[in-house]
Amino acid sequence: MEHTLSRDGTRIAYERTGQGPAAVLVSGAMSTGATVAPLAAALADRLDVTVYDRRGRGESGDTEPYAVEREVEDLAALIEAVGGEASLYGVSSGGALVLRAAASGLPVRRVAVYEVPYAMDDDAARAGAAYTERLTEALARGRRGEAVELFLRLTGLGEEMIGSARQSPLWAGMESVAPSLAYDDAVMGDHRVPRSVLASVTAPLLSLAGGASADWMRAAARTVAETVPRGTYRTLEGQSHRVEPGVLAPVLAEFFAR
Incomplete structure (x- = not known):
């Protein structure tokens, strides 16, 4: 991995691959760059x-x-590092960060987002506000496992599956990044479309x-x-929130290469 320094001195680790117009991929909650690495590989040609x-x-x-401004500055540092x-x-929620970064005036050529989970009615917005309150309390008390459970429930995961996740070897890794759930929550604002x-x-x-x-x-x-003034919408048939890189990559490559 390479590193660049954000404006506040934070070291940001990144990997770069491929040739062509530059693109930066931003992951969502409970994830790292490795989460979008398969998509990067599919775009590298x-x-x-x-x-x-x-x-x-x-x-x-x-x-x-x-x-949130610090994460926008992280993207500014990465954009500078790649040209x-x-x-x-x-x-x-990584899409919400991308939208805020693009709105801030960074030198962004094109923007693509996939399923930013904005609340579309009052009930969903209230659920988002309740999540924010409970997440803040759990993290303040150091209850990382509880914070992860709150997030999994927010995504619609059932109690049985959450229980199974707790027994998984992956659970320790999920708890290790639990504090960053507050960062994604902050990026989402009040959970409504900004x-x-x-x-x-x-x-x-x-x-x-x-x-x-x-x-x-x-x-x-x-x-x-x-x-968005110059926005376009597209549905990827057969895809869910876990979109397949092989389906998404050609769409992004065509859009970004224009």
């Missing part, structure tokens, strides 16, 4: 792709206090959702596309 560990996870450092201009792709932020995104945008995902996911993706 057409793009110069960078994956990185967001602050507070993997091989990247962390500096308190956290603010001063890049396209951005973000999945789930219309004023999206209206400030000037780069062309592609908002994607899976045809096998929940209706509200597709509705959120359409709303993002409709709110």
Whole structure:
């Protein structure tokens, strides 16, 4: 892994592969750069792709206090490291970070996001607010396992599956990045579509959702596309929130290479 320094001195670990226009891939909650590495491999024949560990996870450092602006500065440092201009792709809450970065005025050529989980009604927004409150309390008390469980419930995972996850060898790794759940929650704001932020995104945008995902996911993706001035929406048939790299890569490569 290579490293770059963010504005506040935090070391950000990244890997770069491929040739072509530069693109940076941003992972979502409970993940590292390794999560989007298969997508990077599928894009490497057409793009110069960078994956990185967001602050507070993997091989990247962390500096308190956290603010969404610090993660935007992380992306600014990465864009500078790969040539001063890049396209951005973000999945789930990573897409929310990408949208905020693009709205901030960074040198972003094109933007693509996949299923940013914005609340589409009052009930969902209230559920998001309740999650924020309980997550904050769990992390303040050092209850990392409880924080992970809260997140898994938010994603719709049942209690039996959460119990099985607790017995999995992967659970320790999930607990290790649990504090970063607060970072993704902050990036999501009040969980509603941040219309004023999206209206400030000037780069062309592609908002994607899976045809096998929940209706509200597709509705959120359409709303993002409709709110960004140069936004386009597309459904990837047969795909869910865990989109297959082989399906997504050709779509992103064609959009970013324009």
